[in-house]
Amino acid sequence: MAGAARASSSLLDHATLVLLIALVAAHVPLPVRAQDTVTAGRPLSGDAKLVSRGGKFAMGFFQPDGGVSGRWYVGIWYNNIAVRTPVWVANRDRPVSDPAASRLAIAPDGNLALLDPSGSPVWSTNATGNASNATVAAVLLDTGNLVLAPASNASDVLWQSFDHIGDTWLPGGKLRRDKATGAIQGMTSWRARGDPAPGMYTLQLDPAGAPQYVLLWNGTRKYWLTGDWNGRFFTGAPEVAASGGDSGYSFRFVDNDRESYFTYSFADNSTVYRFVTDVSGQVKGWFWVEAFQRWNLVYAEPKARCAVPRGCGAFGVCSDAAAACACARGFTPRDAVSWSLGDTTGGCVRNTELQCGNNGSAAAAAAGSGTKVDRFFRMDGMRLPEDGRVTGAASSDECESACVGNCACSAYAYNGSCVLWNGELQNLEEGYGNQLAGAGSLYLRLAASEFPMARSHKRRTVEIAVGATAIVCFVLAASIIVVRTAMARRTKRIQGLTITTAEGRVTRFEYRDLQALTKNFSDKLGGGSFGSVFRGQLPNGGAAVAVKKLEGLRQGEKQFRAEVSTLGTIQHVNLIRLLGFCSEGGDRRLLVYEYMPNGSLDRQLFGATPPTLSWRARHHIAVGVAKGLAYLHDECRDRIIHCDVKPENILLDAGFAPKVADFGLAKLVGRDFSRVLTTMRGTVGYLAPEWIGGEAITAKADVFSYGMTLFEIVSGRRNVEHGKSEPDSSSSGAGDHAATATATTFFPLLAARRLVEAEGDVKALLDPELGGDANAEEVRRVCKVACWCIQDDVDARPTMAEVVKALEGLTDLEMPPVPRYLEVLAGRPMHQIQQTT
Numbered sequence: 001m002a003g004a005a006r007a008s009s010s011l012l013d014h015a016t017l018v019l020l021i022a023l024v025a026a027h028v029p030l031p032v033r034a035q036d037t038v039t040a041g042r043p044l045s046g047d048a049k050l051v052s053r054g055g056k057f058a059m060g061f062f063q064p065d066g067g068v069s070g071r072w073y074v075g076i077w078y079n080n081i082a083v084r085t086p087v088w089v090a091n092r093d094r095p096v097s098d099p100a101a102s103r104l105a106i107a108p109d110g111n112l113a114l115l116d117p118s119g120s121p122v123w124s125t126n127a128t129g130n131a132s133n134a135t136v137a138a139v140l141l142d143t144g145n146l147v148l149a150p151a152s153n154a155s156d157v158l159w160q161s162f163d164h165i166g167d168t169w170l171p172g173g174k175l176r177r178d179k180a181t182g183a184i185q186g187m188t189s190w191r192a193r194g195d196p197a198p199g200m201y202t203l204q205l206d207p208a209g210a211p212q213y214v215l216l217w218n219g220t221r222k223y224w225l226t227g228d229w230n231g232r233f234f235t236g237a238p239e240v241a242a243s244g245g246d247s248g249y250s251f252r253f254v255d256n257d258r259e260s261y262f263t264y265s266f267a268d269n270s271t272v273y274r275f276v277t278d279v280s281g282q283v284k285g286w287f288w289v290e291a292f293q294r295w296n297l298v299y300a301e302p303k304a305r306c307a308v309p310r311g312c313g314a315f316g317v318c319s320d321a322a323a324a325c326a327c328a329r330g331f332t333p334r335d336a337v338s339w340s341l342g343d344t345t346g347g348c349v350r351n352t353e354l355q356c357g358n359n360g361s362a363a364a365a366a367a368g369s370g371t372k373v374d375r376f377f378r379m380d381g382m383r384l385p386e387d388g389r390v391t392g393a394a395s396s397d398e399c400e401s402a403c404v405g406n407c408a409c410s411a412y413a414y415n416g417s418c419v420l421w422n423g424e425l426q427n428l429e430e431g432y433g434n435q436l437a438g439a440g441s442l443y444l445r446l447a448a449s450e451f452p453m454a455r456s457h458k459r460r461t462v463e464i465a466v467g468a469t470a471i472v473c474f475v476l477a478a479s480i481i482v483v484r485t486a487m488a489r490r491t492k493r494i495q496g497l498t499i500t501t502a503e504g505r506v507t508r509f510e511y512r513d514l515q516a517l518t519k520n521f522s523d524k525l526g527g528g529s530f531g532s533v534f535r536g537q538l539p540n541g542g543a544a545v546a547v548k549k550l551e552g553l554r555q556g557e558k559q560f561r562a563e564v565s566t567l568g569t570i571q572h573v574n575l576i577r578l579l580g581f582c583s584e585g586g587d588r589r590l591l592v593y594e595y596m597p598n599g600s601l602d603r604q605l606f607g608a609t610p611p612t613l614s615w616r617a618r619h620h621i622a623v624g625v626a627k628g629l630a631y632l633h634d635e636c637r638d639r640i641i642h643c644d645v646k647p648e649n650i651l652l653d654a655g656f657a658p659k660v661a662d663f664g665l666a667k668l669v670g671r672d673f674s675r676v677l678t679t680m681r682g683t684v685g686y687l688a689p690e691w692i693g694g695e696a697i698t699a700k701a702d703v704f705s706y707g708m709t710l711f712e713i714v715s716g717r718r719n720v721e722h723g724k725s726e727p728d729s730s731s732s733g734a735g736d737h738a739a740t741a742t743a744t745t746f747f748p749l750l751a752a753r754r755l756v757e758a759e760g761d762v763k764a765l766l767d768p769e770l771g772g773d774a775n776a777e778e779v780r781r782v783c784k785v786a787c788w789c790i791q792d793d794v795d796a797r798p799t800m801a802e803v804v805k806a807l808e809g810l811t812d813l814e815m816p817p818v819p820r821y822l823e824v825l826a827g828r829p830m831h832q833i834q835q836t837t
C-alpha cells in the first residue's frame with residue numbers, strides 16, 4: 001500500500017515537474033512575483049527593478065545614452081518591449097553616478113525620494129507633509145503610473161507620476177492645470193537624444209485659459225495650437241477627437257473645481273501607444289506593432305518642420321519642401337549621430353574658424369588687415385531671421401563693410417536697410433522668393449578657405465562680364481515667356497473649352513465650367529482615397545473626362561499649381577493623362593483626367609459578374625503597369641513614388657490597356673500622417689513593411705505593392721479578403737474581428753511556398769475562371785517576379801525597370817526565398833495588424 005502511494009506521489013511529482021518545465025518554457029510568470037512596490041523597508045537600488053503586476057512596465061536605474069556619459073537615471077520603461085523606451089524619468093536633470101550606492105526609497109518625511117550615496121535627496125516627490133515613512137508605499141501600476149499612497153489605503157493618492165508627466169503622455173495620464181496653485185503641467189521634450197534633462201519644447205494647456213493645447217518654445221513662444229476643444233474634437237486638430245473611430249481611442253476633457261485636464265484611453269487595453277514631445281520640437285504619436293517589433297509613427301505636429309523654432313539649431317537651414325534640415329555652407333553638424341537620428345536642434349559648427357581679428361576683438365579687426373580674409377557667401381530666397389539689428393548703412397557695400405568691421409557679425413542682408421546678425425544664426429529657412437516680405441538674400445560670413453578659389457581682380461571682371469551676359473539672357477528669356485504666355489492666354493480665350501491635348505499643357509478651368517461639364521457632379525464614377533470622381537463631357541462633342549474633386553487638401557495655392565503643372569508634363573502610354581485642373585479658394589480643388597471606359601482593374605478582377613480577363617490580357621496589364629511605374633520612378637524629371645499601387649488605381653482603356661491613376665497625389669495632398677493612417681487602413685494588403693515601421697519610403701515600397709497586385713492578377717481574388725472570415729474559435733464574433741488571414745487564406749504566402757516547394761509548378765494557383773487556359777511559363781515567371789517584389793529586404797526587391805525585363809522574359813530570375821514578413825502576417829489575426837497600423 002505504502003509503496004503504491006509512494007509511487008503515485010512520485011508520479012504526481014513528475015507530472016508537476018513536467019508542467020513546471022512547460023510553464024517556464026512558455027514564459028508564464030511563476031507565482032513568485034517581481035517586486036512592484038517601494039516601501040520604507042524595501043528601497044530600490046543597483047540593477048534591481050520594479051515590475052508592474054501584469055508585467056507591462058518596469059522601473060529602475062538606467063542609462064538613456066547607453067552608458068556613454070556614465071550618468072544614471074531612475075525611470076519607467078516598457079518591460080516587454082526589447083527596444084528600451086523610457087516613458088518617465090524621475091531625476092531628469094540630476095543624474096547620479098553610482099546606482100549601486102544610490103537608493104530610490106521612502107524618505108523620513110514620507111516622500112518617495114532618490115537618495116545619493118551620502119543620503120541626501122537628488123529628487124523627491126515633494127508631496128506629503130508629515131506622513132510617517134513606515135506607512136506610505138509607492139506602487140508601479142500596469143498603466144505605467146507610479147503612485148504614492150498610504151499603505152493602508154491605496155486610493156488616497158498622495159502623488160502620482162501621471163500628474164507629473166515628463167516627455168511622454170501615456171493613455172490615462174493627465175496633462176492638467178491645478179486650480180488651487182494655478183500650476184500648469186507641461187510635457188517637455190528631452191534636451192537631446194540620450195539626455196532626459198528638460199529641453200526647450202513643451203506641450204501644455206493654454207496659459208491663457210482656453211480649452212486647447214499649445215506648443216511652446218522656452219516656455220513663452222507659441223508655435224502650434226490645437227484650437228479649442230468643442231466637446232467632440234480640437235478645432236485645429238480634428239483628428240484628435242472624443243472618439244477615434246477604428247483605432248478605438250477616446251479623448252476626454254475634465255474640468256472640476258480642483259483641476260482641468262485632458263486624458264485619453266483605448267477601448268482595447270492591449271494597445272500600446274505613447275504620445276511624446278519629441279526632441280525635434282514636434283509632438284508625435286507612436287503605436288507599438290508587435291508583429292514587426294517596431295514603433296510605428298502615426299501622428300506628428302506641427303507638420304511643417306520649419307514651424308518649430310530653432311528646429312535646425314544654430315546655422316542649420318530648414319527646408320519645408322524637403323521636410324529636413326541641412327547645415328549652411330561651410331558648416332557641419334555639431335553631433336553627427338544625433339543629427340542622423342533626427343535630433344537636429346544641436347545645430348552646426350564651422351568647418352573653419354573665422355580669421356577676423358584676434359579672438360573676436362573688433363578693435364583689432366578694424367586696425368588689422370586680417371579682416372579681409374573672411375568672405376561672404378550669398379544665400380538667396382531666405383526668410384531673414386527676426387533677431388537682426390538694423391543699422392544706418394545706405395547701400396549693400398556699406399552694409400558689408402559694417403559687418404566686416406565687427407568680428408561678432410556673422411551675416412548681413414540688405415533689403416533697403418542694412419540688417420546685421422551677431423553670433424549664432426538661428427531659424428534659417430530657405431525656399432522663399434526674394435520679393436516676399438521678410439525674405440531676401442542673406443550674406444553669411446565664412447573663412448576664405450571655404451571658397452574654392454581666391455578671388456583675383458581679373459577674375460572679378462570676368463565674373464561681372466558673365467553676370468551681365470546672364471542678366472541679358474535672363475531678360476530676353478523672360479520677355480519671350482511673357483509674350484508666349486500672353487499669346488497662350490489669347491489662344492485659350494478664343495478656343496474656349498476645346499482642349500488641345502498637345503504637348504503636355506494643362507488647362508485651367510473655372511469651377512462653374514466643371515459644374516457644367518459634369519452636369520453639376522451628377523454622374524459619380526467612384527470615390528478614391530483623395531476624393532470622389534465624376535464623369536464629364538467636354539463641350540462641342542468633345543471627349544469624355546473624369547473630374548476628381550480633391551478632399552482634405554491643405555496645400556497653398558501656389559504649391560498646388562506647381563505640383564499640378566509638374567503632373568501635367570508627365571506623359572506615358574501607361575499613365576493616366578492629366579488634362580486640366582481647377583483651384584478656387586481653399587476647397588475647390590479639382591483635377592480633370594482622360595476618361596477610361598473600362599473602369600478600374602479591381603472591377604474586372606473581383607467584380608460581381610466579372611467578364612473574365614484572359615491570361616493574355618492579364619499579362620499585358622501586368623507588363624503595362626510595370627512600365628508605367630518604371631517611368632514614374634526613373635524617367636521623370638522628379639522621381640515620383642506612387643504610394644498607393646493597387647487594382648483600384650489601375651484603369652483600363654477601351655482596348656483594356658492599363659493606365660496607372662492617382663500618381664503624384666500623395667505629394668499633392670501633402671505629408672499628412674492621419675491620411676497615411678487612413679490609407680493604410682484601407683489598403684493593408686498592399687503595404688510594404690517599411691510603411692509600418694515609420695521608415696523613409698522609397699520607390700521600393702511601390703515595388704512591394706505592385707508585387708501584391710500581381711498575385712491578385714494571377715489568382716483573381718483579393719489577397720486579404722476583407723469581411724470574409726475563417727471560423728475562429730477564439731473570436732468573440734464581433735464584427736471588427738471578422739477579417740482573419742491565416743496561412744490558408746493569405747494567397748501570397750501560399751503562392752510563395754508553392755513556388756519554392758513545387759519548383760515553379762504554380763498553375764494550380766491560377767484563377768479557376770481561366771480554366772487553366774494560360775501559358776505556364778508566363779504564370780511561373782509572374783509568380784516569381786511577384787515573390788521577389790514582396791521581399792522584406794528593400795534591397796532584395798527588383799526595380800520596376802528590372803520587373804519589366806523579367807516579365808518580358810528578357811532576364812531570368814533565381815528562385816526567391818519565402819518572405820519572412822508574410823509568415824509573420826499569416827501567423828496572426830489580420831485585425832491586430834489593421835488596428836495597430
Ligand SMILES: *[C@@H]1O[C@H](CO)[C@@H](O)[C@H](O)[C@H]1NC(C)=O
Nearest residue numbers: 040041106107108109133134
Ligand atoms: C523612518 O523615519 C525615522 C525618523 O522619522 C527614522 O528614524 C527611520 O530610520 C525611518 N525608517 C526607515 C525605514 O527609513
Ligand SMILES: *[C@@H]1O[C@H](CO)[C@@H](O)[C@H](O)[C@H]1NC(C)=O
Nearest residue numbers: 113121122123124125126127
Ligand atoms: C521640493 O519643492 C521645493 C519647493 O516647492 C523645491 O524648492 C525643492 O527643490 C523640491 N525638492 C526636491 C528634492 O525636488
Ligand SMILES: *[C@@H]1O[C@H](CO)[C@@H](O)[C@H](O)[C@H]1NC(C)=O
Nearest residue numbers: 109126127128129130131132
Ligand atoms: C507637520 O508637522 C508639524 C509639527 O509636527 C506641523 O506644524 C505641520 O503643520 C505639519 N505639516 C503638515 C503639512 O501637515
Ligand SMILES: *[C@@H]1O[C@H](CO)[C@@H](O)[C@H](O)[C@H]1NC(C)=O
Nearest residue numbers: 149150152153154155156157
Ligand atoms: C481611502 O482614501 C479615499 C480617498 O482619500 C477615501 O475616500 C476613502 O474613504 C479612504 N478609505 C479608507 C478605508 O480610509
Ligand SMILES: *[C@@H]1O[C@H](CO)[C@@H](O)[C@H](O)[C@H]1NC(C)=O
Nearest residue numbers: 200217218219220221310426
Ligand atoms: C529662455 O527664457 C529665459 C527667461 O524666460 C531667458 O532668460 C532665456 O534667455 C531664454 N533662452 C533663450 C535661448 O532665448
Ligand SMILES: *[C@@H]1O[C@H](CO)[C@@H](O)[C@H](O)[C@H]1NC(C)=O
Nearest residue numbers: 054056141142143268269270
Ligand atoms: C485589460 O482588460 C482586461 C479585460 O477587460 C482586464 O482584465 C485587465 O485588467 C485590463 N488591463 C489593464 C492594464 O487595464
Ligand SMILES: *[C@@H]1O[C@H](CO)[C@@H](O)[C@H](O)[C@H]1NC(C)=O
Nearest residue numbers: 353354355357358359360361
Ligand atoms: C580666445 O582667447 C581666450 C583667452 O584669451 C582663449 O581662452 C580662447 O580659447 C580663445 N578662443 C579662440 C577661438 O581662439
Ligand SMILES: *[C@@H]1O[C@H](CO)[C@@H](O)[C@H](O)[C@H]1NC(C)=O
Nearest residue numbers: 384385388415416417419438
Ligand atoms: C528689412 O528687414 C528687416 C529685418 O528683417 C525688417 O525689419 C525691415 O522691415 C525690412 N525692410 C524692408 C524694406 O523689407
